[in-house]
Amino acid sequence: MPGPTSFFDDSGEPAPGLVAKGKPGDNSAPLTITEISGLLKRTVEDRFGHVRLRGELSGVKRAASGHLYCCLKDDGAIIDGVMWRTGAQRLGFVPEDGIEIVATGKLTTYPGRSKYQVVIDSMEIAGEGALLALLEKTRKRLEAEGLFASERKRALPFMPRVIGVVTSPTGAVIRDILHRLADRCPTHVLVWPVLVQGQGSAAQVTAAIEGFNGMPAGGAIPRPDLLIVARGGGSIEDLWAFNEEAVVRAIAGSAIPTISAVGHETDTTLADFAADRRAPTPTAAAEIAVPVLRELAATLDEFGLRQRRCALRPVTLGRERLEARVARLPQPQALAAAAQQRLDDAGERLRRGLADRATAARHRLADDGARLSLSLLRERVRSAGRDLAAIRLRPAMLERELQTRQQRLDALDRVRRQLDPKAPLQRGYALVHADGHAVVASRDLAASLPSLVLEFADGTLDVIPQDASAPPGASPRRKPARSPAGAATQQPKLL
Numbered sequence: 001m002p003g004p005t006s007f008f009d010d011s012g013e014p015a016p017g018l019v020a021k022g023k024p025g026d027n028s029a030p031l032t033i034t035e036i037s038g039l040l041k042r043t044v045e046d047r048f049g050h051v052r053l054r055g056e057l058s059g060v061k062r063a064a065s066g067h068l069y070c071c072l073k074d075d076g077a078i079i080d081g082v083m084w085r086t087g088a089q090r091l092g093f094v095p096e097d098g099i100e101i102v103a104t105g106k107l108t109t110y111p112g113r114s115k116y117q118v119v120i121d122s123m124e125i126a127g128e129g130a131l132l133a134l135l136e137k138t139r140k141r142l143e144a145e146g147l148f149a150s151e152r153k154r155a156l157p158f159m160p161r162v163i164g165v166v167t168s169p170t171g172a173v174i175r176d177i178l179h180r181l182a183d184r185c186p187t188h189v190l191v192w193p194v195l196v197q198g199q200g201s202a203a204q205v206t207a208a209i210e211g212f213n214g215m216p217a218g219g220a221i222p223r224p225d226l227l228i229v230a231r232g233g234g235s236i237e238d239l240w241a242f243n244e245e246a247v248v249r250a251i252a253g254s255a256i257p258t259i260s261a262v263g264h265e266t267d268t269t270l271a272d273f274a275a276d277r278r279a280p281t282p283t284a285a286a287e288i289a290v291p292v293l294r295e296l297a298a299t300l301d302e303f304g305l306r307q308r309r310c311a312l313r314p315v316t317l318g319r320e321r322l323e324a325r326v327a328r329l330p331q332p333q334a335l336a337a338a339a340q341q342r343l344d345d346a347g348e349r350l351r352r353g354l355a356d357r358a359t360a361a362r363h364r365l366a367d368d369g370a371r372l373s374l375s376l377l378r379e380r381v382r383s384a385g386r387d388l389a390a391i392r393l394r395p396a397m398l399e400r401e402l403q404t405r406q407q408r409l410d411a412l413d414r415v416r417r418q419l420d421p422k423a424p425l426q427r428g429y430a431l432v433h434a435d436g437h438a439v440v441a442s443r444d445l446a447a448s449l450p451s452l453v454l455e456f457a458d459g460t461l462d463v464i465p466q467d468a469s470a471p472p473g474a475s476p477r478r479k480p481a482r483s484p485a486g487a488a489t490q491q492p493k494l495l
Contacts, residue, residue, distance in 0.1 A: 034111065037109065037111035037114070038111070040109055041108060041109045041111065044107050044108060044109055044116060045106060045107065045108050047107075048106060048107035049106050050104075050105075050106055051104075051105065051106060051107055051118065052102060052103070052104050053072055053079070053102070053103045053104075053105075053118060054074075054100070054101070054102050054103075054126055055072035055073055055074050055079075055100070055101070055103075056072070056073055056074065056098060056099070056100050056101075057070050057071070057072065057095055057096065057097055057098065057099045057100075057101055058070065058071040058072075058073050058078070058097055058098075059071045059097065060095045060096060060097055062088070065085060066085030066088060066089070067082060067083065067084055067085050067088065068082070068083040068085075068087075068088040068095065068120075069081070069082055069083075070082075070083075070095065072101075072103060072118065079116070079117065079118055080110075080115060080116075080117035080118070081103060081105075081117060081118045081119075081120050082117055082118075082119055082120065083105075083119075083120040083121075083123065084119070087120065087121055087122065087123075090122075090199055091123060092198075092199060092202075092240060092241075093125060093134065093240065093244070094138075094244070094245060095123065096134070096137070098137070099125065099133070099134050100125070100126040100133075101123050101124060101125055101126050102123075102124050102125075102126045103118065103120045103122070103123050103124075104120070104121050104122045104123075104124075105118050105119045105120040105121045105122075106118070106119055106121075107119075131236055131237070131240075132236070135236075135243055135270070138243065138245060138270065139270055139273070142245065142248055142249075142270065142273075142274075143273070147248065147249065147252040147273075147274055148252075148273040148274060152252065153276045153277075154257050154276050155257070155276075156226060156257050156259070156276065156277055156288070156289070157225045157226055157257065158291065159185070159290060159291060159296075160187065160224070160225035160226040160289065160290065161187070161188060161222070161225055162187070162188045162189075162190060162222045162223065162224045162225055162226075163181070163187055163188070163189050163190070163224055163225070163226050163227075163228060163289055163290075164189075164190045164191075164192065164212045164224030164226070164227045164228070164256070165177060165189060165190070165191045165192070165227075165228045165230060166192050166194055166205055166208040166209060166212070166227065166228070166229045166230070167191070167193075167194065167196060167228075167229070167230040167231060167282070168193065168194065168195065168196045168231070169191055169193040171196070171231075171232060172232065173230045173231060173232050173261075173282045174191060174230075176282055176283045176286070177189075177228065177230060177282050177283070177285065177286045180283050180286035180287060181286050181289070181290060184286070184287065184290050184291070184292045184293065185290040185291060185292065185293040185296070186293075187289075187290055188222065190212075190221070190222075190224055192208035192211060192212065194207075194208050195241075196231040196232075196241065197231075197234065197237075197238045197239070197240075197241055198241075201241035202241040202242075202244035202246055202247050203246065205229065205241060205242070205247050205250070206244075206246045206247050206250040209227065209229070209247075209250040209251060209254055209258075210250055212224055212227055212254075212256060213254055213255050213256055223256075224256055225256070225257075226256065226257055226258075226259065226289055227254060227256045227257070227258040227259070228258075228259045228261055228279075228282070228285045228286070228289060229242070229251065229258060229259070229260050229261065229262065229271060229275065230261040230262065230282040230285060231261075231262045231263065231282075232263070232264075232282070233263045233264040233267060234263065234267075239262060239263055239267060239269050242260075242262045242269040242270065242271040243269050243270045243271070247270075247271055248270045248271060248273075248274045249274075251271055251274040251275050252274040257276045257277075258275045258276050258277075259275060259276070259277045259278070259279050259285045259288060259289060260272045260274070260275035260277070260278050260279065260285075261278075261279040261280075261281060261282040261284065261285035264280070264281060265280035265281065421438075422455075422457075425455070425456060425457035426457050430454045430455060430456050431454070431455040432452060432453070432454060432455075433452070433453040433454075433455060433460075434451060434452055434453070435451060439452075451464070452464075
C-alpha cells in the first residue's frame, strides 16, 4: 500500500496538489483576470499615452453610434484602431481601405478580448502622394456611377435673372465676381456664405447647394437660375473640401445648372467634373454666366437692321427691276414722234387738199354756170319727153311678175295655217291657259293653280280646281263659257 502523501518536496516547497495552498511566509494573494487586465491597461496607457502611427487603413467601418473602427497595418504587423464619434465627425476626408495615413492617439487595451488597440484622436493622409491616390480612387468610383457623364451636363441659361454664389463672403472671390458681373451685365446675385477650407467646409458647401435648390420658385427670395461654386487658388489640402463626395454628389444632383470655379486654371477638383460647366477662375465664371450687355445690344441692333433689310429687300429688288424695265422702254416723246409727224403731214395734206378741192369746185361751178342756159334746159326736157314717149309698156310682163308674187304669197299662207296653234281647235282639241299663258307641261299646270282657262273652237271656259278640303267626288267649280266675240255660247261638257 502507498505510504502517506507528502505536501512538501525535498526543497521544502509545497508539492503540487489538488488544493492551492500558500507558500509558508508568502502573503501575496493571486490576482484576478480583471485585476491583471487593469494593471496592463494602466501600464500601457502610462507608457504610450501619446503616439503617432503611420500605416495603411484596413477594415474601415462606421458603427451606428458614429464610432469609427479600423486596422492599421504595414508589411510586418497590424494593430486595431478606434476613433470615437466626436473625432470621426471632424475628419477632413472619408477614410477608406488602402489609404495610407498618420494617426495620432494613445495605446490602450481592451480587456474584453485581451487585445491592445490605438484610440485615434486625429487622422491625416500620409503625404501628398497618398492624398492624390485617394483623390484618384474617389474619382474613378464616382465616374463609374455616372456622375461625370457628359450626358448629364445641362446647357446654362443664356441670360439668368438671379445668380446664386456659394463662396466665402470675406474673400476676394466674391468681389471679383460682382465686379465682373457689373461690368458685363448687371444681375441680381444671392450669396450663400460658407467656409471654403478646413473643418466643416464640405458640409457647409453641400448645405448651400441643397439650400439653393430647395428654395421655392416665386417665393419672397427669388430662386437662382444659375449657381456658381467658387473659391480662390490654393494647395490640394486647401481645395480638398471640393473633392469630398458629399459636395460632388450635391453638385451632380443640383436641379439648377452649376458652374464650378474652384482654384486657378491649373487646379482641378472633383467638383469640376460634376458641374455642368468648369471655369478656370471665379472671374471667368462670371464671364461665362452672363453675356456682355453692350455686345448683346449691338447684336440686337444688327438683327434689327438685318430684319429691316430683309423686309425692304423685295421692295429694293422690285424697284431695281422696274427701273431696268423702264430704262429699256422707249421714251413717250419717241413713241409719239412718228404719230405726231404723220398727224402734221396729214393735217398739211388735208389743208392743201381742201384748198385744191375748193379751187376745183369753184372752177367747175364757173364752167357749169357758163353752160347752164334756159334754152339748154328746155332742150333737155324735150329730149327726156321723147325718150319717155318711146318706151312701150307690155301687160304680159306685169302679169307674169304678179303671178310669181301671188304663188309665193299662197305658199306663205299655207305655212301660216299649218303653224296656227288654234287650228287643232276645229278638230275637238282645247288649249289650257293659266294666268294668260299657255300651259305646255303638267308641272306648269300644278304651279299655276287655282286659275285655269280652257279655250275651244267656239269659246273659252274658266275652270277652278277642286279644293283639298272639298269632299271626295265633288265636281270642280266652273264658270260660263265665253265666245270669242263675247256672246253667250253653249257650255261644253266637262269629262
